Amino acid sequence: MAFCLEVSGEFACFTRPEMKVERVSYDVITPSAARAIFEAILWKPAIQWQISKIEVLNPIKWMNLRRNEVESIVSTRTAQTAMKSGEGHLGIYVDEQRQQRASLLLKDVRYRLHGEFQLTDNAGPQDSAAKFADMFRRRAEKGQCFNQPYLGCREFSCDFELVDATRGPDPIQDSPDLGFMLYDLDYSDPTSPKPLFFRAKMENGVVTVPDRYSGEVRG
């Protein structure tokens, strides 16, 4: 079942994994971020979304932004100790653990995302593709979602609209080679997800996304 969503937002940041400290976004949305948008509307363990095509409708624009961030994350060990003993030092003092980090963000983005889902091994006997397709269509048409979809980071929420895949504005007429791009993460070992990459090429504003098992996707 194929669906097409038009999404747009003021800012976006699809962080390149090799530049995570001072975040730098990819030029266009990654298949994994696009998948997450579909999943924010409907996801069940019984289905798996696959992105087939990304159309870029707005020119690629950048903006630099620096924010104060903290360097540490919640430590499990400290939390566990506090839990067991009933007291402890918990909390992060931001003034002591401050990092100023820049992000190179995309501005004013608009994409048409083409995605479809397949049933997975978790699908029960009463699950059918048609049922989920109806559910997705109903939700997307009404603007319903599990949580508000976003463009790479949660502070960059996006609007979404279910559109007819064959109509609408033309994509931009650019054909840059985007190089190796994050495809998605392989969660087959849930304790350590493995990144997968593919060679992304935009042709007249359209990035065709290969199938996960096509051999073009490398882990």
Add this chain to the structure above:
Amino acid sequence: MSLNHRYEFVYLFDVKDGNPNGDPDAGNLPRVDAETGQGLVTDVCLKRKVRNYVGMVKEETPPFEIYIKEKAVLNKNNLRAYEALELKHESKKLPKKAEDAKNVTRWMCQNFFDIRTFGAVMSTDVNTGQVRGPVQMNFARSVEPVVSAEHSITRMAVTTEKEAEAQSGDNRTMGRKFTIPYGLYRCHGFISANLAKQTGFGEEDLELFWDALVNMFDHDRSASRGEMSACALLVFKHDSVLGNAPARILFELVDVKRKTEGPARDFSDYEVTIDEDKLPAGVELLKYLD
């Protein structure tokens, strides 16, 4: 302990002769979108104020403790007794690691308001290593382009002996300060009832969150901020968990326009109109501050 409705909100706040959010890349000038001239306030800036307010009102006690603290605001020793939490597993049976991690995450969510609300990156959760909170806030943007004014100020003192000698006892230093004469900012936010279930963010938390947005600027006074105040908090409450209308449609109902000529200097120079006739079925508008 969770929500049964999806929410979106439009939050308006203004600044008079102050700097709402400095840009570290531009020598602490107010953040500006270079292309449009509109002022920006980042999501993290507003979340910081929510945290400070909740920490202050609830005096840093569980279940409303704040995890990401600011020493300047809360210089308290946070060594305190927690309500002991019964682990589900008996110690005789070694719990699986993942289950243990889940319990820690749950316990952190129960005790800390900001983890429940905004989520946190926790090294416990194996999948992506984070708890996603139900409250999602975007950057706030000024309704009209803002102008930053630069002020030179003098201090009748110096920091070091050496400076004093160099000035032969004049003892003056010059400083600089940037302000925005006036700016009205608009922020959009989202609250997902589904994610609230996962972190245990409940109705009481939600009321506290609205309360924080309404009052937080009154407890965040400083030399740089000038006069900042919340002007309006318009909340769209959906009938259902998944929502009854696209967020975009709801945000478009709230129109903020100028009603006077010349540069704006007060909230009364703007008119906020809400087209309530066009409110989609199943969505209710709540005005927490108007």
